[in-house]
Amino acid sequence: MTTDQTSESALAPAFQIVGDRAALFGALAKSRRAFKPIVRSKTVEVRPQNSAAYTFTYAPLESIQDACADALAENGLVLFDAVYSIGSDFELRTILAHESGAYIEAIQVILGMVTARGRDGGEYTRPIKNQELGSEITYRRRYAAGCLLGVSPEDDDDGNKSDGNEAAAVEKRPRTQDRPPSPKPQASRPQPRTQPPPPASAEPPERVQEPWDPEPGVPDAAAVRTADGPRPVLVKMREWLNAGIEQGIVPCGEQEEEDSAGPRYVRAQLQTDNLTTMTVGNARTIIRGLIEAGVKR
Secondary structure (H helix, E strand, C coil), rough: CCCCEEEECCCEEEEEEECHHHHHHHHHHHHHHHCCCCCCCCEEECCCCCCCCCEEEEEEEEHHHHHHHHHHHHEEEEEEEEEEEEEEEEEEEEEEEEEECCEEEEEEEECCEEEEECCCEEEEEEEECCCHHHHHHHHHHCCCCCCCHHCEECCCCCCCCHHHCCCCCCCCCCCHCCCCCCCCCCCCCCCCCCCCCCCCCCCCCCCCCCCCCCCCCCCCCCCCCCCECCCCHHHHHHHHHHHHCCCCCCCCCCCCCHHHCCHHHHHHHHHHHHHCCCCCHHHHHHHHHHHHHCCCC
16 A cells, blocks of 8 residues: 655645555546536636735536546546534545545645624634535635646636735627627616615525435534434435445445555444544535435435
8 A cells, every 4th residue: 555645733734645556547647538628607706905806717616527527437536525523623535536445635624713803893713604614615625626636627817816916817808890889878867766675684594405315404513423323314324325335436445455445534434433523514515425426326
C-alpha cells in the first residue's frame, strides 16, 4: 500500500493517495478524455465595498457531475463526499475511489463557529446555521471535485483576486453598426404610490421532503442515534451503502487486506458503535452522494 499524506494538525486540510496508483491514475486519465463539456450556467455579480462591481460565471456542482459521472463509471471510478462532526466543527471528505480499492481523499475542515455583525455594528461569534453549513458544503464540494478531476468549473481571473484586485467577466458587446436603433425616450408619467412589501420572514424555509428521507421534520443537527436506538435515516443510510457495495459502485474491501480497504468512511458507517458524533445531516449527505454516484434502490 502506498500512502501520501499532508497534514499540519488534527483540524488541518489533508490529502492522501492510497492503493495502486497505476490503476487509479490510468483510469482517471482515460476518464478525462471522455468528460463531456462542463456548462458554466451560473452568473454571479459581486459588489465589493471599496471597488466596482463585477460578475463571473461558474458551473454548479450538478453540471460537473453530469459531465463526468458516465466517464468515471465506465472506467471503474466514483466520486463521493461524506461529512463528519468533530466537536463544534465539521469535516468534509471528498473521495475519488477506484474499483481496485485505491482512492484519492481530500479533507477540508468547516468551522462550526462563525463571526457575525450585530445591529450595533459590533462583531460576535455564533454557531453556523444549517443553511449556511449546507451552502458551505456545496461550495467546497464543487471546488474539491474540480481539483480531484482536473477540471475548471469557473472563469480564471488571472490571479487578480490573490493580488487584491477584483476581476470582472466582461460581456462581449456587438459592434456599433450591428446594434439596433435605440428607441426614443417616452415621456414619463407619474406612477401611483404603492405600499412597501411586508418584511420577509426570518423563519427558515420548511425542509422539502425527499422520497428517501423517512424523517423530513428532524433537523440536520440531530444525532443519528437516540436512547431508543438508531433513527430511521441511519437505517436508510446503511441500506444505501450496502446497495452501493452490492452494485460495485462503493468499494468495501471485504476481499482486501485490512490496511488497503476502500474509503475509510464506508467501513466506519457500517460500524454503528462509531456513530456517536454523526448527525442526521451527515447521513442525508451520504445518501445524496450515493444517489448521485449511481446507486439504485
